Amino acid sequence: MSEETNILPEELIRLHPADIADRLERLPLEEAGALLRALPADLAGRALSEMAPETAGDLMEGFDSSLLASLFENVSAHVVADLAALVEGAKLRSLLDALPGELREHVTGLLAYASDTAGGIMSGSFIAIRADRTIEEAQQRIRQRGRDSQPDVSYLYVTDGARRLVGVLPLRDLVFARRDQRVGDVMSRTVRALRVDADREEIAREFEHYHFLALPVLDLQSRLVGIVKASDALHVAQAEATEDMQLMVGLSGEERVFTPWRRSLGQRLPWLYVNLATAFAAAAVVGLFEGAIQRWTALALFLPVIAGQGGNAGMQTLTIVVRDMALGEMTMKDGRRVLLKELLLALINGLAIGLTVGMIGWFWKGSVELGLVAGAAMVLNTLAAAFSGVAIPLTLKAVRLDPALASSILLTTVTDVAGFFFFLGLAVLAMHSMGL
Amino acid sequence: MSEETNILPEELIRLHPADIADRLERLPLEEAGALLRALPADLAGRALSEMAPETAGDLMEGFDSSLLASLFENVSAHVVADLAALVEGAKLRSLLDALPGELREHVTGLLAYASDTAGGIMSGSFIAIRADRTIEEAQQRIRQRGRDSQPDVSYLYVTDGARRLVGVLPLRDLVFARRDQRVGDVMSRTVRALRVDADREEIAREFEHYHFLALPVLDLQSRLVGIVKASDALHVAQAEATEDMQLMVGLSGEERVFTPWRRSLGQRLPWLYVNLATAFAAAAVVGLFEGAIQRWTALALFLPVIAGQGGNAGMQTLTIVVRDMALGEMTMKDGRRVLLKELLLALINGLAIGLTVGMIGWFWKGSVELGLVAGAAMVLNTLAAAFSGVAIPLTLKAVRLDPALASSILLTTVTDVAGFFFFLGLAVLAMHSMGL
Numbered sequence: 001m002s003e004e005t006n007i008l009p010e011e012l013i014r015l016h017p018a019d020i021a022d023r024l025e026r027l028p029l030e031e032a033g034a035l036l037r038a039l040p041a042d043l044a045g046r047a048l049s050e051m052a053p054e055t056a057g058d059l060m061e062g063f064d065s066s067l068l069a070s071l072f073e074n075v076s077a078h079v080v081a082d083l084a085a086l087v088e089g090a091k092l093r094s095l096l097d098a099l100p101g102e103l104r105e106h107v108t109g110l111l112a113y114a115s116d117t118a119g120g121i122m123s124g125s126f127i128a129i130r131a132d133r134t135i136e137e138a139q140q141r142i143r144q145r146g147r148d149s150q151p152d153v154s155y156l157y158v159t160d161g162a163r164r165l166v167g168v169l170p171l172r173d174l175v176f177a178r179r180d181q182r183v184g185d186v187m188s189r190t191v192r193a194l195r196v197d198a199d200r201e202e203i204a205r206e207f208e209h210y211h212f213l214a215l216p217v218l219d220l221q222s223r224l225v226g227i228v229k230a231s232d233a234l235h236v237a238q239a240e241a242t243e244d245m246q247l248m249v250g251l252s253g254e255e256r257v258f259t260p261w262r263r264s265l266g267q268r269l270p271w272l273y274v275n276l277a278t279a280f281a282a283a284a285v286v287g288l289f290e291g292a293i294q295r296w297t298a299l300a301l302f303l304p305v306i307a308g309q310g311g312n313a314g315m316q317t318l319t320i321v322v323r324d325m326a327l328g329e330m331t332m333k334d335g336r337r338v339l340l341k342e343l344l345l346a347l348i349n350g351l352a353i354g355l356t357v358g359m360i361g362w363f364w365k366g367s368v369e370l371g372l373v374a375g376a377a378m379v380l381n382t383l384a385a386a387f388s389g390v391a392i393p394l395t396l397k398a399v400r401l402d403p404a405l406a407s408s409i410l411l412t413t414v415t416d417v418a419g420f421f422f423f424l425g426l427a428v429l430a431m432h433s434m435g436l
Numbered sequence: 437m438s439e440e441t442n443i444l445p446e447e448l449i450r451l452h453p454a455d456i457a458d459r460l461e462r463l464p465l466e467e468a469g470a471l472l473r474a475l476p477a478d479l480a481g482r483a484l485s486e487m488a489p490e491t492a493g494d495l496m497e498g499f500d501s502s503l504l505a506s507l508f509e510n511v512s513a514h515v516v517a518d519l520a521a522l523v524e525g526a527k528l529r530s531l532l533d534a535l536p537g538e539l540r541e542h543v544t545g546l547l548a549y550a551s552d553t554a555g556g557i558m559s560g561s562f563i564a565i566r567a568d569r570t571i572e573e574a575q576q577r578i579r580q581r582g583r584d585s586q587p588d589v590s591y592l593y594v595t596d597g598a599r600r601l602v603g604v605l606p607l608r609d610l611v612f613a614r615r616d617q618r619v620g621d622v623m624s625r626t627v628r629a630l631r632v633d634a635d636r637e638e639i640a641r642e643f644e645h646y647h648f649l650a651l652p653v654l655d656l657q658s659r660l661v662g663i664v665k666a667s668d669a670l671h672v673a674q675a676e677a678t679e680d681m682q683l684m685v686g687l688s689g690e691e692r693v694f695t696p697w698r699r700s701l702g703q704r705l706p707w708l709y710v711n712l713a714t715a716f717a718a719a720a721v722v723g724l725f726e727g728a729i730q731r732w733t734a735l736a737l738f739l740p741v742i743a744g745q746g747g748n749a750g751m752q753t754l755t756i757v758v759r760d761m762a763l764g765e766m767t768m769k770d771g772r773r774v775l776l777k778e779l780l781l782a783l784i785n786g787l788a789i790g791l792t793v794g795m796i797g798w799f800w801k802g803s804v805e806l807g808l809v810a811g812a813a814m815v816l817n818t819l820a821a822a823f824s825g826v827a828i829p830l831t832l833k834a835v836r837l838d839p840a841l842a843s844s845i846l847l848t849t850v851t852d853v854a855g856f857f858f859f860l861g862l863a864v865l866a867m868h869s870m871g872l
Contacts, residue, residue: 154590211667230666231647241677249751279741315685
């Protein structure tokens with residue numbers, strides 16, 4: 001096996017699991033799988049968990065369930081659940097069956113949380129202690145957990161007898177408290193927490209707003225079930241931003257430059273066909289006015305200008321609305337205020353651009369009528385663009401779709417169809433009055 | 437003052453500075469300023485630092501320098517430097533003059549770092565201790581700093597006599613070490629750090645990759661000068677993603693839905709004029725073929741289809757490349773590999789879409805020649821789109837501009853101009869062979 005590749009397992013073993021994942025992701029699937037098998041089981045398990053979900057899923061499909069279960073034996077239930085979520089159906093069932101009893105139960109519980117919620121994102125690397133314990137017992141608990149947990153614990157979470165979160169004890173304070181004091185007497189009782197069903201945007205917002213290093217996650221009975229670290233929130237925020245950018249233009253939300261081309265093709269082509277249908281809707285509008293174009297060919301020159309400018313102005317509005325909705329800076333109830341601002345902007349932008357287009361139309365083709373028609377169509381299309389830029393994401397959200405979904409395709413459909421209709425419709429009216 | 441507004445200073449005083457900032461941002465500038473003056477000085481200073489830079493800058497312009505200096509007296513130099521960076525020229529000089537001597541020197545030093553680097557982002561809420569101190573002295577240091585520092589300290593940073601970082605001591609380990617041990621004997625010597633000139637993308641990547649809660653920042657002499665927390669990295673990553681999305685479509689990168697409309701207008705209109713110039717470049721191409729369109733009007737119907745499809749396919753490529761470059765998943769040297777993949781995809785997508793467009797052209801207008809011309813132009817334009825989608829961001833980066841800058845405007849210029857040229861050029865050739 002080491003003859004087929006440049007990387008030896010002995011080289012990998014000294015690396016951080018995230019760096020092992022990096023190296024393996026750049027190899028063909030088979031080589032990466034062979035190297036993973038050659039690593040110590042828990043290191044292989046952790047490296048898997050650091051990979052892009054797509055690659056990790058592909059690798060896991062190639063491993064049999066008992067081998068996978070052995071990789072997961074010394075890995076936390078949260079990590080195993082994240083990985084188990086990447087396989088489906090029979091494979092998932094046989095993997096769960098192969099896990100030791102207690103781990104299986106824990107993982108099954110975690111799998112119930114949606115992957116884009118705090119429950120799906122949280123990790124188990126926290127230390128909890130009951131309020132009626134002493135500081136000395138708390139210190140012992142940390143010492144016990146010290147070996148297997150990451151060294152970046154900064155809070156002790158304090159629970160009552162029913163595992164409900166009642167307070168938090170910064171590790172700093174543990175240094176100064178007397179060893180015989182009760183945890184409950186020293187802890188801070190104000191503690192912000194996330195619910196298991198908090199979504200990605202809410203999580204990112206909470207960290208960005210309050211600058212926490214980590215937040216505890218509570219289930220619906222207010223029991224402490226995990227923590228989300230700021231770095232995990234960073235990860236989901238990046239994924240969310242990538243997804244929004246991609247969804248807007250008809251991509252899956254998860255494609256990367258090195259996604260295998262067959263998969264890219266399967267994800268992009270359907271959206272290109274959707275776009276094609278909308279492009280022919282615009283073409284059909286032009287078709288309605290074919291006779292007018294035949295008599296006044298100069299109209300054809302302005303079609304791309306009217307549509308393109310409307311599309312660009314609309315994309316400015318759409319981009320701001322989609323992003324600010326994702327960042328939680330704009331909610332549904334701000335819709336009216338944002339719409340009014342955008343319509344005002346569109347009116348001014350439209351008049352400025354429309355005047356320029358009109359002048360160019362007049363001087364280029366020597367026709368004041370062409371200038372008037374192009375300028376007026378430009379103003380109307382800019383208004384339509386602003387309206388769509390606000391209305392499309394709000395409507396998508398209202399019907400419980402992602403506000404970004406195919407929004408740029410929808411927007412340019414409006415600006416093409418409306419732009420051609422305004423421009424050619426006004427042109428026909430002008431031609432009537434000109435006696436053409 | 438309290439008659440003009442619904443918010444009383446007494447209500448604000450109990451809130452987190454980030455929440456105070458939120459409330460004030462929604463008020464007219466004058467009211468927000470009056471409330472800020474009514475708050476205790478250091479709370480007002482911290483609330484200012486939590487505001488959107490634009491608003492904080494506007495508010496500071498309305499305060500005289502000695503008042504500002506009094507707000508900053510008990511605020512860390514890092515926070516003051518972030519705020520001072522929002523004002524310019526004479527205002528900045530008079531503000532610096534009004535600060536107490538030591539704070540002024542510290543702030544001036546920090547202002548030298550670019551705002552989008554680790555030096556500009558870092559905070560001063562870290563605790564450093566020399567390696568030759570004892571654990572007991574380290575504990576005393578934490579106790580001293582306890583009052584004024586945030587409770588989420590999780591590491592002690594260990595330095596030598598010249599303030600160079602030599603190790604790190606997780607707070608956890610401080611709990612167990614004997615009080616007479618030397619810090620240098622207990623600390624961990626492997627410590628990752630950021631340089632002051634690390635850029636936003638590098639910072640986000642480091643946190644996302646290794647899941648740190650905080651990273652120390654070193655100046656060019658390897659001296660410890662601050663820390664970046666994961667939540668700060670989250671903040672800059674969000675700002676970076678927003679900026680990229682906005683730059684692509686001709687926005688400033690910093691606009692929000694509630695940016696005052698005059699400012700929005702000033703930032704958007706210039707880009708709309710740039711887009712207008714490119715739209716007329718495309719119109720000029722159509723103008724070259726005006727005679728052909730006059731003889732064969734059906735061509736006009738396909739103009740928006742060829743250009744629109746090319747634009748959409750190109751936006752898919754562009755979006756993936758821009759985003760993956762920002763995430764550090766694609767570097768300049770991956771350019772060739774990505775270009776080959778995208779061209780392959782474009783060929784297949786182009787053939788599939790081109791065949792469909794060709795069939796529609798044939799059946800709709802009953803002309804097999806129109807179908808052939810439209811289909812071939814579609815394939816060629818999809819290839820041009822893929823090439824531009826990769827080449828535009830790489831070229832922008834090569835000339836040290838942001839790879840996202842106006843990239844969507846540039847891309848649609850190529851797909852419009854090339855699309856019209858391919859389609860109308862092929863149409864003229866077909867018309868010759870048809871004897872039209």
